[in-house]
Amino acid sequence: MQKHITVNLPISEEESKRRVPNAFDKKILGEYVEDKDENEIKKYKFLISLKKLWRLTNRRDKLQLIGIFLLTIFLSIMETFGISVIMPFITLAASPQRILTNKYAHAVYEFFDFSSTTHFMVTFSVILILFYIFRAAYHVMYSYVTNTFSFRKYHNFALRLFGKSLELTYLKFTFTNKDRLRQVVTGEAQNTASFLQAVLSFLSDILTALFLYSLLLVTNWKMTLILTLILAVKVLIISKVLNKIIVDQGQKRTKYDQTFLGLLSRSFGNFKLTKLRGNQDELYQIFSETSLKRGKSSILVSTLSVTPRMLLETVGFSLLIASVAYILIRYNDASAVLPIISMYALALYRLLPIITNLLSKYQSMLYQQNSVNIVYEALHEVGEEKGYEPVEFEKDIELKDVDFSYIVDKPVLQKINLTIKKGQKVAFVGPSGAGKSTLVDLIIGVYHPKGGNVCIDGKPLTPANLDSWRRKVGYIPQQIFLYDGTVAANIAFGEVEDEDKIIEACKKANIYDFLVEHKGIKTTVGDGGVRLSGGQLQRIGIARALYNDPEILVLDEATSALDNDTEARIMEEIYKSSENKTLLVIAHRLSTIERCDTRVEVKACKSS
Structure with missing residues (x-):
């Protein structure tokens, strides 16, 4: 005989579920800005992203970052030395007799007992070639170290995010957008690792730029300050105009990616219904529009990232060429300043791309900072407590x-x-x-x-x-x-x-x-x-x-x-x-x- 029990529930399950807000819709910027209004938060958002990124690293990561920082300093010193040595090399190659009249060159000449100035310059040339070979190998090694660190952090972020997703309570999972979860574990984790890689590259370029700039100041501080003033104005204008656009595109990219994944899930998740509805054309149209929007956003950001480089190189080298023309008109002889001009040309050849890269990396970080915030929030979600204490079921x-x-x-x-x-x-x-x-x-x-x-x-x-x-x-x-x-x-x-x-x-x-x-x-x-x-x-x-x-x-x-x-x-x-x-x-x-x-x-x- 079947026993009958009645349970009265105060409200229907479906009605209650409809009233539940999606917890993942709420995006917080962090505990550092709780008392600030929205406009103030926007000003600090990039710094907050950096602080969140630092908090996402563990003790081992921090020690590795210190090691990378030391490698970066040595790289910057090598870059500066590789440029600064060009001026004495050209000077001595153009006038070998200076080897005997310059006290530093003469001291080296005597110490190593060179047989002639030609012997000195050939040795100097071989040493420089070996230095540049070592510099190239060091660059490759440095790139390997930083890329390895970034990839491992991507693996770490993705793994932790996947683990956090599995730790969600079933209640919270029920009201979570599944496409958003997938995007966070894959796309946002990758973007956060790219943000970290951009930070490392930014730091390397900053140090190299400071060393090179110090070298130019020592060589000719007046000419360097004039160049600085002109380039600084250009950089300021570029930053103000472009950065706002790139931040906006970064937010749009997150939205487009979520729409894109949702469309794929809906289309492939119930393929039979897609076939029966016969709405392939509508889905195709939505896919096309979303894909075009994503593409236009990427095209715009990629194009804008090239613009600063072309403007800065055009201005920098135009000023250098104008300086040479001025010396020729004024003194009708550029041989006296040829070593300095050569060094400036080489320094600008390295410095301008570095400045461009700094702008590009900064813009890339602005574009990806939303991912850092998303990953940080996801990793700080309170998960379900777990325990394996035995439970006996006998009664x-x-x-x-x-x-x-x-x-x-x-x-x-x-x-x-x-x-x-x-x-x-x-x-x-x-x-x-x-x-x-x-x-x-x-x-x-x-x-x-x-x-x-x-x-x-x-x-x-x-x-x-x-x-x-x-x-x-x-x-x-x-x-x-x-x-x-x-x-x-x-x-x-x-x-x-x-x-x-x-x-x-x-x-x-x-x-x-x-x-x-x-x-x-x-x-x-x-x-x-x-x-x-x-x-x-x-x-x-x-x-x-x-x-x-x-x-x-x-x-x-x-x-x-x-x-x-x-x-x-x-x-x-x-x-x-x-x-x-x-x-x-x-x-x-x-x-x-x-x-x-x-x-x-x-x-x-x-x-x-």
């Missing part, structure tokens, strides 16, 4: 005054009391959206009560023992998720594939004979299980649920999409497989639950 599951709500002051469950004996077959029935799934999800530990306790043999479920409890549950949903892989991989679902256990689970689910006709448990199912029928999909789902021999088996509308005959056969297999297990069945059809010994009727009623 019963008891709900004691259980309260639950999706949002504060909007209860879904209030003061629910229910006892389920071990081995009992319990059916949860009621209208759609009444809260059947919510109630069962609380029992199996997917959701956490806001009040009261779920007790196992009198012991409350807590974060310390929640994972151990969940491992006792086998879950069969209405929609079975299968990815494009083998039956074995889909049944093990990320765990070690135990062939004997998989075959045993397939036999219990009555799917093994079908698999033997193909490639056994190595049969591929296709993306979403498209190569299987509805009944075969459900049987794979049952085998997956039975793989670890759970003590509790949950059917969440698991057969509602099947015809009556197929449902009857599958339910027979489920009842047979769960003979010694506790069975929790959520269903609409009475035929599905006719063999359950207890029926819990869930009714939604408005709270006062």
Whole structure:
């Protein structure tokens, strides 16, 4: 005889869910600017991004960054030396007699006992060539070190973000945009690593520029200051105009990427519906428009990144050429200043691209700073506490005054009391959206009560023992998720594939004979299980649920999409497989639950 229990819920599950705001929609800039208004926050946003990036690094990263900084200093010294040595080399090559008249050159000449000035210059040339070879090798090594550091940080960011995503509570995951999650783990992690790489490159260029600028000041401070003034005005104008555009494009890029991923998921996630709707043209048009917007944003940023370089090089070298022309007109002889002009030409040849690169990297960081904020916030999301303290289930599951709500002051469950004996077959029935799934999800530990306790043999479920409890549950949903892989991989679902256990689970689910006709448990199912029928999909789902021999088996509308005959056969297999297990069945059809010994009727009623 079937026992009947009625549970009245104060508000429907679906209505409550609709009222829940998406927590990921709220973007905070950090605790450093809580008291500032929005306009002030924009001024500090880049500095905040840098501080957040620093906080995203661990102690080992910081030590490696110190090492990279020391390598950067040595690189900048080499760059400066490589340019400063050109002036004496050209001077001595043009007038070898100066080797004997210059006290420094003469001291070196005497110390190494050169036989002639030609011997001195040949040795000088060989040493310079060897230096430039070493400089090139050092550049390659430095690039390898910084790129390796950046890639490892990308790996670290992506791994931590993936881990954080898995640590989300099921409640929070339910209201999280899945395409946004994917974008954060892949795209935003990559952009954050690129931001870090840009910071390292920016630092290297700053040091090199300072050393080179100091060299130019020592060589001719008047000429250097004039060049500085003119170039500074240009840089200021470029920065003011371009940076605002690039920041705006960075924000648009984030929006376009999310739209892009969402479109792909909608189109490929239900391909059959796409075909039946026949709306390929509309989807194609949306894809085209979004792709064009992304492309235009990238084109604009790429074009603007080239503009500063061309302007600065044009101005810098025009001034240098004008200086040479002035000397020729004024003195009719440029030989006296040829070494200085040569050094300035080489210095500007290195300095102008560095300044351009500084602007480009700064603009790149502005473009990517939104990713740093997103990654920082995602990594500081409060995850679900985990614990593996053993839970013994020998007697019963008891709900004691259980309260639950999706949002504060909007209860879904209030003061629910229910006892389920071990081995009992319990059916949860009621209208759609009444809260059947919510109630069962609380029992199996997917959701956490806001009040009261779920007790196992009198012991409350807590974060310390929640994972151990969940491992006792086998879950069969209405929609079975299968990815494009083998039956074995889909049944093990990320765990070690135990062939004997998989075959045993397939036999219990009555799917093994079908698999033997193909490639056994190595049969591929296709993306979403498209190569299987509805009944075969459900049987794979049952085998997956039975793989670890759970003590509790949950059917969440698991057969509602099947015809009556197929449902009857599958339910027979489920009842047979769960003979010694506790069975929790959520269903609409009475035929599905006719063999359950207890029926819990869930009714939604408005709270006062």
